[in-house]
Amino acid sequence: DIVMTQSPDSLTVSLGERATINCKSSQSVLYNSNNKNYLAWYQQKAGQPPKLLIYWASTRESGVPDRFSGSGSGTDFTLTISSLQAEDVAVYYCQQYLFNHNTFGQGTRLEIK
Amino acid sequence: QLQLQESGPGLVKPSETLSLTCTVSGGSISTTIYYWGWIRQSPGKGLEWIGSIHYSGRTYYNPSLKSPVTISIDASKNQFSLKVNSVTAADTAMYYCARQDYDNVWGTFHFDSWGQGTLVTVSS
Numbered sequence: 001d002i003v004m005t006q007s008p009d010s011l012t013v014s015l016g017e018r019a020t021i022n023c024k025s026s027q028s029v030l031y032n033s034n035n036k037n038y039l040a041w042y043q044q045k046a047g048q049p050p051k052l053l054i055y056w057a058s059t060r061e062s063g064v065p066d067r068f069s070g071s072g073s074g075t076d077f078t079l080t081i082s083s084l085q086a087e088d089v090a091v092y093y094c095q096q097y098l099f100n101h102n103t104f105g106q107g108t109r110l111e112i113k
Numbered sequence: 114q115l116q117l118q119e120s121g122p123g124l125v126k127p128s129e130t131l132s133l134t135c136t137v138s139g140g141s142i143s144t145t146i147y148y149w150g151w152i153r154q155s156p157g158k159g160l161e162w163i164g165s166i167h168y169s170g171r172t173y174y175n176p177s178l179k180s181p182v183t184i185s186i187d188a189s190k191n192q193f194s195l196k197v198n199s200v201t202a203a204d205t206a207m208y209y210c211a212r213q214d215y216d217n218v219w220g221t222f223h224f225d226s227w228g229q230g231t232l233v234t235v236s237s
Contacts, residue, residue, distance in 0.1 A: 001177055034219055038222070042224075049209055049227035049228065049229055049230055052223055052224065052225050055222065061225065095160075095223065095224075097222050101175070102162035102175075102221075104160040104161070104162070
């Protein structure tokens with residue numbers, strides 16, 4: 001299994017400031033045949049199902065605000081919220097989906113300072 | 114607007130079978146470009162993928178699961194189902210169904226639409 005490890009486990013950021021969440025995979029999720037990173041990011045607010053934010057490591061899902069961005073390749077990935085809003089309080093998960101198997105990171109809880 | 118809705122018993126006894134159904138509305142389950150998956154979340158914990166199925170019947174399962182699972186599909190009802198056999202307290206979780214993007218060359222991808230989830234408790 002590919003193990004996904006997120007850091008930090010929790011994060012407190014002031015409104016309007018940048019929030020950065022990291023995700024590391026135990027092996028590369030870059031598929032050389034199509035040069036795509038099989039990595040997605042989700043946001044889960046309290047009492048709700050996860051919501052897809054980013055896929056292919058950096059492609060924003062339709063309707064997701066452009067303050068959310070994804071970057072990275074191979075084994076190291078980052079989700080960045082450029083200017084934190086109150087509605088961004090949530091737990092964020094990364095997911096790898098290489099070779100028809102899926103594993104999630106343990107989650108990062110994001111709160112407002 | 115695609116909607117997924119999980120249904121099934123909220124309480125299952127240990128050693129029995131957990132059975133859940135996901136009903137898809139606003140779109141057809143009989144499409145080549147999606148798989149349909151089950152993901153669970155134990156109380157206060159993270160997400161665990163259980164398995165995914167294509168309308169053709171092809172399935173992928175999480176090999177790390179301790180309890181035997183089966184996922185099936187009924188295209189005539191626009192539904193897919195999950196069975197977890199011989200459940201234990203460790204199977205207590207919120208169970209989500211979700212649509213998974215797919216390409217027949219490059220495989221299965223991210224989950225782009227989720228149900229609200231159904232809480233299943235395993236207890237005698």
